[in-house]
Amino acid sequence: MDNAIDVNKTEITTETLMKILDHSSDEIFVLDKDARIIYVNRLSERHYGLKPSQLIGKSNEDFVSKGYWGPSIIPIVLKEKKPVTIKQTTYIGGELITTAIPILNNEDEIELIVTTSREENFKTLYKPIEEAMGESKETHLIKESIITNNEKMKKLIKFCDRVAQVDTTILIEGESGTGKSILASYLHKMSLRKNNPFLAINCAAIPEELLESELFGYSEGAFTGANRGGKKGLLEAANHGTIFLDEIGEISLKIQAKLLQVIQERQFLPVGGREIKTVDIRIIAATNQDLYQMVQKKQFREDLYYRLHVIDLKMLPLRERKEDVIPLTYYFLNKFNQKYQTSPIITQEALDILAGYHWPGNVRQLENMIERLVVTNDGMIQSSDLPELILQNTKPKSHHRYSSALDLALEEFQKDIVMNSYNKFKSSRKVATDLNISQTKASKLIRKYCQNSNLEFTE
Numbered sequence: 001m002d003n004a005i006d007v008n009k010t011e012i013t014t015e016t017l018m019k020i021l022d023h024s025s026d027e028i029f030v031l032d033k034d035a036r037i038i039y040v041n042r043l044s045e046r047h048y049g050l051k052p053s054q055l056i057g058k059s060n061e062d063f064v065s066k067g068y069w070g071p072s073i074i075p076i077v078l079k080e081k082k083p084v085t086i087k088q089t090t091y092i093g094g095e096l097i098t099t100a101i102p103i104l105n106n107e108d109e110i111e112l113i114v115t116t117s118r119e120e121n122f123k124t125l126y127k128p129i130e131e132a133m134g135e136s137k138e139t140h141l142i143k144e145s146i147i148t149n150n151e152k153m154k155k156l157i158k159f160c161d162r163v164a165q166v167d168t169t170i171l172i173e174g175e176s177g178t179g180k181s182i183l184a185s186y187l188h189k190m191s192l193r194k195n196n197p198f199l200a201i202n203c204a205a206i207p208e209e210l211l212e213s214e215l216f217g218y219s220e221g222a223f224t225g226a227n228r229g230g231k232k233g234l235l236e237a238a239n240h241g242t243i244f245l246d247e248i249g250e251i252s253l254k255i256q257a258k259l260l261q262v263i264q265e266r267q268f269l270p271v272g273g274r275e276i277k278t279v280d281i282r283i284i285a286a287t288n289q290d291l292y293q294m295v296q297k298k299q300f301r302e303d304l305y306y307r308l309h310v311i312d313l314k315m316l317p318l319r320e321r322k323e324d325v326i327p328l329t330y331y332f333l334n335k336f337n338q339k340y341q342t343s344p345i346i347t348q349e350a351l352d353i354l355a356g357y358h359w360p361g362n363v364r365q366l367e368n369m370i371e372r373l374v375v376t377n378d379g380m381i382q383s384s385d386l387p388e389l390i391l392q393n394t395k396p397k398s399h400h401r402y403s404s405a406l407d408l409a410l411e412e413f414q415k416d417i418v419m420n421s422y423n424k425f426k427s428s429r430k431v432a433t434d435l436n437i438s439q440t441k442a443s444k445l446i447r448k449y450c451q452n453s454n455l456e457f458t459e
Contacts, residue, residue: 027117033110035060035074047090049149049327067091073100077113092147092331094119146186147331150321163311164190169263171308172286174315177364180286183315184244187284197241199234204247212255218271235268235279242282249289249300256301263307318359325355328363332370342374346381353383356394418445
């Protein structure tokens, strides 16, 4: 019995407690009586693509209103003052079973709310939140089609929310794989035409001789092999809705002239036809080429360019929105786990490698890679499972993982800046000047943090 542990003398430090909570298989949220987030463990990054530092101190409803997760469980707990369990959906496509437990004081008032969330598959059924709160998930389901934590992308989406309400022609520019078609679909869903057709055509994927008939349709006998009675084109089929013309820089000057007529007059003549067709459509075009340079080279009509360029939206390449790599990774992981009925998860080391890669193929490259990893891995996706191309072309991720506890985080941060300053200047006097503190304090901090290092101490 000499080796027995005296539980009365066993203490768990704050740092140890934070490590325990961060390694929990459940997401843990703690909110105050005003529904402000005061703690969350690191599973938040897996579920929402947000680090704890991006959540702590903010209102729970701020994130619900932005569609990060929903529906909200907190109003029910505040009203009923008893544990509640519901099913929530995250904006990156995950489904969580969330339980919220209120902690009451002696006056039976809520002091804290502790919520835990666990990932579940789609076959798990819980009481629908709409029955309790009468809320609709329509807005959330629309918003979740665009995954971003990037401020420029957020501004772009906010701008899209405004221009979606009018019928102005829109040109979306961006590299291949950036998600131009997703943005076009989003504009349609947010428009007054959302209940009408949205038709998309890749102009680069169809031979020129077929593209004209696909867009404008044709009359009976227009050419050898034409269907009896003719065929309705995509422009007519999209009447009262939206047509998305992807890779518009690939269309010929002849088709450009006919398309200009559609934009200006909402009229066109089918191939081999004699009767003018009239349509009520909105046109959204996209390209990965520099159309202005094509205009200068007489490869694209100038008048059509300016009619398309009324509103110009630019999609950022993934390398310029690195904060979206992690949430997009989990979004595609959830998507393909549901599609293939699998359940692989990804290690932090693998995530760090993905975050450091430059993604020349943008979001499409990331999506295709995650699908491959899901179908070829049964359990854990390790860094060694990543494609060799990514492993050979990834810059090491240089960042510090500070503790979730504020006092420990400040301590770690202070140690880093003192050691970095002393490593650079080699004297307490210069460190004092660099950090704008007294030399006495600088000497004290250097002795505290640098005595066990290889740095040479000089007053």
